[in-house]
Amino acid sequence: MNYDIVIKNGLLIDGSGALGKKADIGIVGDVIMAIGDLQGADAERILDANGMVVCPGFIDVHVHSELALLGGPDKYAPLKMGVTTQLASPDGFSWAPLQRNLLKEMKDYLNVFYDDECIDISKDLTLERFLSLFKGNIPSNIVLQVPHASVRLAAMGWKDSWATDDEIKVMEKITREWMEMGAKAFATGLEYEPMRRSDLRELVALSKVVSEYGGIYVAHQRGYGNNVHLGCKETFSIGRLAEIPVHISHLAIDPLAAEQVDYGVKQGVDITFEMYPYPAGCTHLLLYLPEDAQVGSPEDVKERLKDRAFREKISVQVEKAFNPIKNVRFASVRTPQPMGWEGKSLDTVQEELGLNLTDTVCDIILMSGFRALAIYHWEDKLHPYLEATYKHPLHMVGTDGIYIGNRPHPRGYGSYPKILGEYVRDNKWLTLEQAIYKMSGFPAKRFNIKSRGILMEGNYADIVVFDPSEIEGTATFEQPRSEPKGIHHVMVNGHFVISDGIVKDGNYGRIL
Ligand SMILES: [Zn+2]
Structure with missing residues (x-):
């Protein structure tokens, strides 16, 4: 049998919960055609996954x-x-x-x-x-x-x-x-x-x-x-x-x-x-205002949040909702002029603005046109x-x-x-x-x-190859876009989109 791709010598963990085993995978087009011992099989590309885990995407x-x-x-x-x-x-x-x-x-x-x-x-x-x-x-x-x-x-x-x-x-x-x-x-x-x-x-x-x-x-x-x-x-x-x-x-x-x-x-x-x-x-700042602040269209909400009397009415609930306030940090605030608030905690921004908490929150929501997203750290x-x-x-x-x-x-x-x-x-x-x-x-x-979801013959070839001793999620709250370690290859519908850790451009995804 000729394959387009053979992934050999990996520890195959099939996604069903079953124990991993040494096995090769042969792929033709977007389909897994064979799983087993494929030594000597012909393929356009042979990937040696020795020491790696091979599992479903x-x-x-x-x-x-x-x-x-x-x-x-x-x-x-x-x-x-x-x-x-x-x-x-x-x-x-x-x-x-x-x-x-x-x-x-x-x-x-x-x-x-x-x-x-x-x-x-x-x-x-x-x-x-x-x-x-x-x-x-x-x-x-x-x-x-x-x-x-x-x-x-x-x-x-x-x-x-x-x-x-x-x-x-x-x-x-x-x-x-x-x-x-x-x-x-x-x-x-x-x-x-x-x-x-x-x-x-x-x-x-x-x-x-x-x-x-x-x-x-x-x-x-x-x-x-x-x-x-x-x-x-x-x-x-x-x-x-x-x-x-x-x-x-x-x-x-x-x-x-x-x-x-x-x-x-x-x-x-x-x-x-x-x-x-x-x-x-993580969610938008608005969600932490009392329910009656959020009712209606964005225009309705805007009008309400401008209203002094309304702000006074909700202030006790707002204090309660953002407690402890230091645990709330901005992920994204898109104001017309960048304010440098992303990554800062709500109490720091409140201090900068010199306002009470309700005015701080309502003003930020209005200034950003609802585009204020925050991370809420657990106690x-x-x-x-x-x-x-x-x-x-x-x-x-x-x-x-x-x-x-x-x-x-x-x-x-x-x-x-x-x-x-x-x-x-x-x-x-x-x-x-x-x-x-x-x-x-x-x-x-x-x-x-x-x-999908299980590596078996006849299923689509959505596959991840990673090194279990090396794998690590390096993203942190300080450096959220830090890239993971240890994921060597990722295949979507039979195409490598990540190969040797490098992204290969390609829109191989489908609406399932
Ligand atoms: Zn949700």
Whole structure:
């Protein structure tokens, strides 16, 4: 047999959780044709992977990367970590299908998370046109999810109310359009506008449509930390009422969360969750204002935040939300004139401005046109929960990477190599096989991503070759774009996009 590529002598860890074994892989086109002893086989390229691990490309189930893949400084950041497939529309965010006026507002709302020049607001954005942005233009694969934000916005704008029967019908129709396009899940972000205005009835109705297609419900739920029981209660209700598997986004397993997940499992709900490997969150500054500050269109919010009386009314809640204030650091603040705030803590910036906290926060949100993104470091006592999270059998890996600003969260640049180096090799929390399963086979199974996530004959050749003794996620909060060590080769659909550690330009990714 003649192969295009043979990867030989590596330790093959297939992504299923099974023990690694010495084996060669023969690839023809975009498909794995043979696994076994291929000594003497003919191939255009033979790669000696002696001393290396050969495993499936990683699948990032929660990452804000779809527009970054189209171009710019972070186009290859996920691939450098070994990620060959990522799920789109995390937290329910997306831009389609929307009419021009709503599209502009959605773009304004999401601009804090995305470098979104490719979103053209001069015309309506249909689902087809949105997907055409990606065809032939991405270096790794994307998997669609139904984005609750644009589905709801299209049906009822930024209205602060539960949906009527008619509005739900419109949302069901759009949800169906996404599912027909191949979406694998319904993704929502119930602490973000306008999704926060939805009730159980709406969420169950849309989940039922998704369930018809074999999809799952994926939630940035309404409550984490001290409120995790509230978030989980709603998530599990949706699981039961819509008879759909549920997946909780970025859930850290502290004792309260562990108890909730156990309880849900005992109730018969089919649960999984994902979490990145750093003790710090990242989101826009606005999210930490009280809920009634965030209601409505970006224009409504702007007017409200200018209002003195409103600022006074929320000031006690603001003090509470940003406590301890020194733990909040700016990842990206895009003001018309650069202010040099990225990397600085909120209390330092407050001192510079000489304002009280509420005025500081509201002014920064207004000055930046909502484009203020911050990292929220956990208190030290919470750090040990990462170990419990990574050892939990229902946990899989996702980065929640956000590719914007000068001091982004390192999770978008170092997560996978950090886990394989620090959690597997150094801390021994997991075996290599367990960790790789959480990165490939498990997410593929959960999100019904066919013929990927496991190295087996007949599957697509999305492959990572790394050195287990060398692998390290070097990205830090100070140097977030520092590149990982130890990832030697990454292949997408049978093409090397990283070869000997060097990026080879090529848009071999597909919409799956
Ligand atoms: Zn989220």
